[in-house]
Amino acid sequence: MKTADRICAVALILASLFMIQATSQLEELAYQVLSNKLFPYVTFAFVILLSLGLLVSTFVTPELVLPADYWRRIVSRRRLIMLGLFCVYLVVMPWIGFLTTSAIFMLATVAALSPNLRKDLPIAVTLTAGIIGLIYLVFVHWLQVFLP
Amino acid sequence: MWEQYAVSFGLIASPQIIFSIAAGVLGGMFIGAIPGLTSTMAIALLVPVTFGMEPVHGLALLMGVYCGAISGGLVAACLLNIPGTPSSAATCLDAFPMSRKGKAARALGLAAYSSFFGGALAGLCLIVVAPTLARFALKFGPWEYFALVIFTFSCVSSLSSGSTLKSFVAAGLGLALALVGTDPVDGVVRFSFGFDSLESGFNVLPALIGVFAVPQLLEDVDEIGSKSNLVKMDFKLSEFMGAFWDILRRKFDLLRSAFIGVVVGILPGVGPGLSNVVAYAQARNASKTPEKFGTGELPEAIIAPETANNASMGGALIPLLTLGIPGDASTLMMLGAFMLHNIQPGPLLFRDNGDIVYSIFIAYFVAFAFLLIFFHVFIKVIVKVIAIPRQFMVPTLLVLCSIGSFALNNRLFDVYCFLGFGLVGYILKQLKFPVLPVILGLILGHMAETQLRLSITLGSGSLLPFLTRPISLILIVTSVASLVLPWYLDLRRKKKAAMLAAEKAA
Numbered sequence: 001m002k003t004a005d006r007i008c009a010v011a012l013i014l015a016s017l018f019m020i021q022a023t024s025q026l027e028e029l030a031y032q033v034l035s036n037k038l039f040p041y042v043t044f045a046f047v048i049l050l051s052l053g054l055l056v057s058t059f060v061t062p063e064l065v066l067p068a069d070y071w072r073r074i075v076s077r078r079r080l081i082m083l084g085l086f087c088v089y090l091v092v093m094p095w096i097g098f099l100t101t102s103a104i105f106m107l108a109t110v111a112a113l114s115p116n117l118r119k120d121l122p123i124a125v126t127l128t129a130g131i132i133g134l135i136y137l138v139f140v141h142w143l144q145v146f147l148p
Numbered sequence: 149m150w151e152q153y154a155v156s157f158g159l160i161a162s163p164q165i166i167f168s169i170a171a172g173v174l175g176g177m178f179i180g181a182i183p184g185l186t187s188t189m190a191i192a193l194l195v196p197v198t199f200g201m202e203p204v205h206g207l208a209l210l211m212g213v214y215c216g217a218i219s220g221g222l223v224a225a226c227l228l229n230i231p232g233t234p235s236s237a238a239t240c241l242d243a244f245p246m247s248r249k250g251k252a253a254r255a256l257g258l259a260a261y262s263s264f265f266g267g268a269l270a271g272l273c274l275i276v277v278a279p280t281l282a283r284f285a286l287k288f289g290p291w292e293y294f295a296l297v298i299f300t301f302s303c304v305s306s307l308s309s310g311s312t313l314k315s316f317v318a319a320g321l322g323l324a325l326a327l328v329g330t331d332p333v334d335g336v337v338r339f340s341f342g343f344d345s346l347e348s349g350f351n352v353l354p355a356l357i358g359v360f361a362v363p364q365l366l367e368d369v370d371e372i373g374s375k376s377n378l379v380k381m382d383f384k385l386s387e388f389m390g391a392f393w394d395i396l397r398r399k400f401d402l403l404r405s406a407f408i409g410v411v412v413g414i415l416p417g418v419g420p421g422l423s424n425v426v427a428y429a430q431a432r433n434a435s436k437t438p439e440k441f442g443t444g445e446l447p448e449a450i451i452a453p454e455t456a457n458n459a460s461m462g463g464a465l466i467p468l469l470t471l472g473i474p475g476d477a478s479t480l481m482m483l484g485a486f487m488l489h490n491i492q493p494g495p496l497l498f499r500d501n502g503d504i505v506y507s508i509f510i511a512y513f514v515a516f517a518f519l520l521i522f523f524h525v526f527i528k529v530i531v532k533v534i535a536i537p538r539q540f541m542v543p544t545l546l547v548l549c550s551i552g553s554f555a556l557n558n559r560l561f562d563v564y565c566f567l568g569f570g571l572v573g574y575i576l577k578q579l580k581f582p583v584l585p586v587i588l589g590l591i592l593g594h595m596a597e598t599q600l601r602l603s604i605t606l607g608s609g610s611l612l613p614f615l616t617r618p619i620s621l622i623l624i625v626t627s628v629a630s631l632v633l634p635w636y637l638d639l640r641r642k643k644k645a646a647m648l649a650a651e652k653a654a
């Protein structure tokens with residue numbers, strides 16, 4: 001965890017320094033009583049200060065005891081598949097359409113993650129039809145939302 | 149005030165609103181019953197549906213969802229030994245052992261009636277305290293408001309689990325994200341880096357939904373295929389209803405837990421998740437048989453946490469309605485819903501939109517009445533819902549969250565924000581950063597900036613009024629104390645323990 005905290009602290013410091021540079025480029029208005037750069041400067045300085053604190057604390061505090069497979073679990077196969085499918089779903093949604101993509105996404109997820117596909121598939125098809133129908137009824141018919 | 153109540157009663161009494169509250173309670177109970185799905189998630193899923201409704205109608209529905217979801221968590225706590233929501237964490241300790249002894253209906257009854265009583269008592273507190281606090285808050289100037297924001301951050305950071313430093317870093321990150329978009333004072337566009345979609349800043353609701361939903365759903369994927377621990381129960385309504393008298397025989401436990409719940413709920417950033425544990429601990433301290441806690445023999449061990457978590461709901465609504473400061477993650481989501489309907493919670497809400505405030509009060513009580521009825525009628529169905537396999541639930545909820553994020557402004561950018569904030573939330577959660585301060589920073593960022601700039605301008609460049617105005621001074625001193633005191637007490641405890649160890653060794 002200490003290494004992760006250090007990377008996180010350094011990334012935040014670098015990002016804040018970049019944002020301070022971006023703040024200095026902000027346009028100031030002639031009628032301003034107080035500079036509009038003040039609050040961004042204060043905020044990014046606050047983040048830098050805290051990140052430095054976090055960085056220092058990694059050298060003085062004891063290491064957090066984590067389960068042996070903690071880091072492996074974060075990027076477990078199932079989670080990555082789920083995330084990958086969701087990203088693909090969002091990317092193709094504008095081209096294929098929300099309702100069709102959602103139906104494919106729900107079925108594909110069950111197909112990819114189910115431990116017993118033969119048993120789960122009929123339920124997945126029924127559930128997908130129900131949810132898509134519900135979304136159509138509530139959002140398209142009732143709330144008149146223009147879906148992608 | 150009574151005229152306002154009469155007007156609001158007229159608003160709420162419409163069949164559509166009553167039906168919406170009932171549907172909200174039922175939906176909330178189902179969502180809250182599913183382990184891992186919190187009241188925050190339940191509100192997040194339902195907020196977009198309120199988009200096309202009148203404000204009173206939409207907020208009444210969400211109030212129903214909030215009540216239902218907080219209480220729904222007790223079913224999984226009683227029968228699965230997994231809190232459906234964090235607010236039922238302490239309920240598991242005794243309700244599950246009681247269920248395993250073949251008294252599941254009694255455990256459910258104790259938890260359900262305690263939820264009702266806790267919520268009702270906190271509701272009474274809400275209608276007495278909120279208008280008074282709102283009148284008092286009308287005296288607040290920009291100094292007090294900025295000090296209040298600092299106080300909120302200090303509470304969240306010192307009371308949230310994990311490292312205080314990490315909580316503050318998360319709050320700083322939230323404040324930094326709030327800077328993106330149009331400057332709230334001058335209207336200058338900043339940090340959009342040429343992206344038109346960023347000019348209006350990040351929409352709070354997709355961010356909220358993403359940060360809370362995505363990490364939880366990704367973690368839930370790991371549970372696919374795992375065996376359920378569900379206790380089989382033989383539900384007898386008479387046994388369930390018998391718990392009512394058990395509770396009435398323990399009035400002091402009920403009142404103490406309700407008081408703890410309201411007080412913890414009022415503190416910004418913490419709510420039912422903490423109050424149920426505190427109330428359980430206090431009940432144990434006050435008990436003549438503390439050794440029997442955790443065995444499933446004592447009704448008060450279930451009454452205390454369930455009364456407190458529902459009482460926290462009423463408590464958390466007090467700072468939300470009177471100061472515009474959310475009491476917990478769920479009220480943070482409610483704040484987003486208020487903003488969606490162009491309503492700004494705070495002291496002026498009572499003056500300008502009194503009908504809405506009093507309608508919320510009435511909807512709160514109506515929701516608890518429905519809650520009690522539904523626990524009698526639908527408990528068997530809810531028990532079936534908690535065993536829904538994750539391979540069906542996760543994609544369904546992701547689709548519903550996506551449509552919810554999209555429907556707010558009809559733009560895909562919000563759906564991408566939902567994913568982006570979800571990933572940020574997931575990474576932060578894995579690195580043991582609390583995510584609540586990020587959202588609090590995002591929501592309170594504009595308020596903090598506006599009030600700080602206003603106070604410095606009105607004070608002719610001086611920061612001294614922060615210390616010379618009594619309310620502001622009290623808030624700042626309390627903020628410092630809430631940060632320093634736990635650290636000092638911890639240091640003292642460690643010193644004492646070291647001394648004792650040295651004495652023993654000698």
